[in-house]
Amino acid sequence: MSDSKIRNMEEFAALSGVSRPTVSKYFNDPESVxxxxxxxxxxxxxxxxxxxxxxxxxxxxxxxxxxxxIVPYLADPFFAEIARRIETLVIAEGFRPILxxxxxxxxxxxxxxxxxxxxxxxxxxxxxxxxTSDRQAIMDFCDNVPTVNFDSNIEGAGEAFIGxxxxxxxxxMIEYLTRTGEPPVFFEMRTPPNPNAIKRRNAYLxxxxxMGHTPQLVQAExxxxxxxxxxxxxAKRAITNKELSTNTVFCSNDRLAIGFLSxxxxxxxxxxxxxxxxxxxxxxxNHPFSRYTCPTLTTISHNYDLIATRSVxxxxxxxxxxxxxxERPTTLLDGELIMRASA
Amino acid sequence: MSDSKIRNMEEFAALSGVSRPTVSKYFNDPESVxxxxxxxxxxxxxxxxxxxxxxxxxxxxxxxxxxxxIVPYLADPFFAEIARRIETLVIAEGFRPILxxxxxxxxxxxxxxxxxxxxxxxxxxxxxxxxTSDRQAIMDFCDNVPTVNFDSNIEGAGEAFIGxxxxxxxxxMIEYLTRTGEPPVFFEMRTPPNPNAIKRRNAYLxxxxxMGHTPQLVQAExxxxxxxxxxxxxAKRAITNKELSTNTVFCSNDRLAIGFLSxxxxxxxxxxxxxxxxxxxxxxxNHPFSRYTCPTLTTISHNYDLIATRSVxxxxxxxxxxxxxxERPTTLLDGELIMRASA
DNA sequence: TTTTTTTCTTTACGCGCGTTAAAAATAATA
DNA sequence: TATTATTTTTAACGCGCGTAAAGAAAAAAA
Numbered sequence: 001m002s003d004s005k006i007r008n009m010e011e012f013a014a015l016s017g018v019s020r021p022t023v024s025k026y027f028n029d030p031e032s033v034x035x036x037x038x039x040x041x042x043x044x045x046x047x048x049x050x051x052x053x054x055x056x057x058x059x060x061x062x063x064x065x066x067x068x069x070i071v072p073y074l075a076d077p078f079f080a081e082i083a084r085r086i087e088t089l090v091i092a093e094g095f096r097p098i099l100x101x102x103x104x105x106x107x108x109x110x111x112x113x114x115x116x117x118x119x120x121x122x123x124x125x126x127x128x129x130x131x132t133s134d135r136q137a138i139m140d141f142c143d144n145v146p147t148v149n150f151d152s153n154i155e156g157a158g159e160a161f162i163g164x165x166x167x168x169x170x171x172x173m174i175e176y177l178t179r180t181g182e183p184p185v186f187f188e189m190r191t192p193p194n195p196n197a198i199k200r201r202n203a204y205l206x207x208x209x210x211m212g213h214t215p216q217l218v219q220a221e222x223x224x225x226x227x228x229x230x231x232x233x234x235a236k237r238a239i240t241n242k243e244l245s246t247n248t249v250f251c252s253n254d255r256l257a258i259g260f261l262s263x264x265x266x267x268x269x270x271x272x273x274x275x276x277x278x279x280x281x282x283x284x285x286n287h288p289f290s291r292y293t294c295p296t297l298t299t300i301s302h303n304y305d306l307i308a309t310r311s312v313x314x315x316x317x318x319x320x321x322x323x324x325x326x327e328r329p330t331t332l333l334d335g336e337l338i339m340r341a342s343a
Numbered sequence: 344m345s346d347s348k349i350r351n352m353e354e355f356a357a358l359s360g361v362s363r364p365t366v367s368k369y370f371n372d373p374e375s376v377x378x379x380x381x382x383x384x385x386x387x388x389x390x391x392x393x394x395x396x397x398x399x400x401x402x403x404x405x406x407x408x409x410x411x412x413i414v415p416y417l418a419d420p421f422f423a424e425i426a427r428r429i430e431t432l433v434i435a436e437g438f439r440p441i442l443x444x445x446x447x448x449x450x451x452x453x454x455x456x457x458x459x460x461x462x463x464x465x466x467x468x469x470x471x472x473x474x475t476s477d478r479q480a481i482m483d484f485c486d487n488v489p490t491v492n493f494d495s496n497i498e499g500a501g502e503a504f505i506g507x508x509x510x511x512x513x514x515x516m517i518e519y520l521t522r523t524g525e526p527p528v529f530f531e532m533r534t535p536p537n538p539n540a541i542k543r544r545n546a547y548l549x550x551x552x553x554m555g556h557t558p559q560l561v562q563a564e565x566x567x568x569x570x571x572x573x574x575x576x577x578a579k580r581a582i583t584n585k586e587l588s589t590n591t592v593f594c595s596n597d598r599l600a601i602g603f604l605s606x607x608x609x610x611x612x613x614x615x616x617x618x619x620x621x622x623x624x625x626x627x628x629n630h631p632f633s634r635y636t637c638p639t640l641t642t643i644s645h646n647y648d649l650i651a652t653r654s655v656x657x658x659x660x661x662x663x664x665x666x667x668x669x670e671r672p673t674t675l676l677d678g679e680l681i682m683r684a685s686a
Numbered sequence: 687t688t689t690t691t692t693t694c695t696t697t698a699c700g701c702g703c704g705t706t707a708a709a710a711a712t713a714a715t716a
Numbered sequence: 717t718a719t720t721a722t723t724t725t726t727a728a729c730g731c732g733c734g735t736a737a738a739g740a741a742a743a744a745a746a
Contacts, residue, residue, distance in 0.1 A: 077420055701734085
């Protein structure tokens with residue numbers, strides 16, 4: 001498979017018996033050269049294992065074959081899972097994904113944007129931090145790089161937004177919980193990092209009002225992305241102090257719910273809809289681990305696959321059409337109720 | 344902060360009143376130019392926001408400021424967490440981390456290696472898939488790129504290895520479990536993807552023998568990285584069929600343990616060392632979620648920070664000394680017993 | 687076979703920056 | 717102030733490839 005190392009395209013062209021510009025053409029699109037030539041080049045490739053220098057290639061192109069992906073916190077399995085799917089799709093489309101995590105840090109998000117801009121990506125998929133994002137930096141970035149915003153909506157940022165239909169999902173869960181028992185208390189952070197949480201809170205309040213129930217917000221005080229810990233501590237407090245006005249708790253997201261379940265277990269409070277349980281707990285997101293909590297967590301699934309697929313679809317259409325979208329289409333994906341043991 | 348866009352270093356040099364070669368020198372090391380010149384350049388930077396074209400820079404350097412990081416499966420919180428720490432350290436050292444996940448796929452691992460090679464990284468931190476890795480491809484890669492192997496040891500690959508002291512950790516846990524109750528059964532996959540698992544199995548067998556207890560392996564048949572599911576299914580089978588010869592289970596890793604706990608809960612088997620519990624379960628890895636399982640998981644912590652810190656340290660010393668290491672130093676980090684409620 | 691169309695080869699320039707050698711300017715030392 | 721050491725400027729080449737123009741060759745159509 002290999003002989004001597006080849007320095008550059010010039011050398012490789014000589015070895016394959018084809019001129020350099022034609023070889024260059026081949027590497028940009030193998031179909032663009034005649035079959036006979038293609039055979040020659042590919043035969044040479046078998047013996048010499050040459051690949052164009054990626055830096056030289058990118059220097060001479062306005063846009064590269066890179067697609068940037070920024071997520072707010074990669075150690076969160078939710079984003080890890082979405083990133084994984086997006087990467088796979090991007091590779092299948094023949095692009096190279098560049099995955100960056102902001103690790104919950106505003107400055108890192110900004111420098112991730114700067115790093116991507118340098119790389120001249122064909123497009124970027126951006127899931128911003130949300131509340132703590134540097135809005136101006138993001139808007140500037142989106143002016144220069146074709147971007148699709150997903151998960152956390154930053155109004156006006158990017159050419160399109162793909163996110164969750166928090167209203168539909170929240171209504172559905174409240175309806176379910178109320179129909180099968182008591183209306184829920186809402187368990188959340190007072191200052192959540194993610195705007196989805198705000199939408200969910202408002203949807204909770206509106207729905208409860210509409211249904212004629214009195215809402216109750218149980219709020220955690222913490223900051224940051226250590227949501228399980230925040231949920232755990234707050235749940236312990238709320239249960240111990242008997243702060244919950246009903247026997248049903250709707251958590252703003254699954255990670256808080258996981259902390260809640262841990263606290264409940266520790267305090268000997270049995271959770272579930274079965275006999276002998278004193279509390280029901282539901283979550284939101286269908287976290288990869290929600291299937292294995294004790295009890296298994298009733299939650300709302302936001303189809304990972306669809307978010308990934310739709311985002312990549314839009315990005316690809318942007319790249320192909322080579323122009324920005326006129327309006328800013330917003331896709332809100334409906335959630336699906338995942339009924340398990342906890343509620 | 345910004346005026347007109349600057350095309351290249353030539354233009355920026357003109358604006359700052361310094362010659363281009365000197366500006367180039369400045370960007371490679373600001374300390375290498377006279378203070379008066381530095382002031383001029385930095386003053387210009389305030390107004391014009393110019394940064395050297397990364398492709399042109401890298402094309403003209405043998406090595407870049409990139410440091411590659413490859414992990415086998417980023418959606419696994421264990422690797423997500425390690426990757427996060429490594430990234431942070433790498434950035435602090437003034438390098439740019441390029442994080443790639445193999446998503447459990449041999450071919451993707453190989454193409455990740457190829458992608459990195461193209462990028463001419465200063466060094467690479469590689470956590471391979473393990474059993475399913477293409478050993479030859481990895482060895483070839485390591486010949487060409489200075490690499491540090493961590494987590495899964497591929498014998499002879501890379502300039503150094505940093506991993507877990509599986510023997511010490513396993514012995515410690517068995518000793519603890521035996522001292523506080525019955526000796527454990529070992530719960531694992533028959534064909535684990537990761538070589539650590541094999542080391543742990545062997546350490547279990549050896550330690551049990553040495554202590555004069557009869558070992559028992561309870562093995563899951565699954566393949567792949569969906570460990571919680573595999574643990575869950577196998578635990579259900581083992582508990583239902585009463586396959587466990589003692590009341591204590593030592594899981595090869597925390598993700599299997601999480602599945603185990605879920606199954607036990609579902610079957611109404613109380614887990615823990617407290618009164619009224621019929622089973623003890625321990626894990627291995629101190630998975631980020633092991634703190635929130637029900638009951639909280641007794642496990643062995645492999646200091647994330649140390650793995651990340653040591654790996655980056657070695658990489659940096661390799662880069663600075665500009666030469667390969669003579670031998671292949673192997674660092675095995677001792678585990679720490681994390682006593683929680685499950686055992 | 688001749689004409690037309692398509693594709694390839696040759697030649698050459700440009701991308702933005704690293705780097706070097708010689709000349710010029712500046713700083714440090716005597 | 718004169719001398720020496722250090723840094724900067726000027727000028728120029730090279731990195732590896734994209735790309736454009738003009739002529740040559742091959743394939744397709746007449």
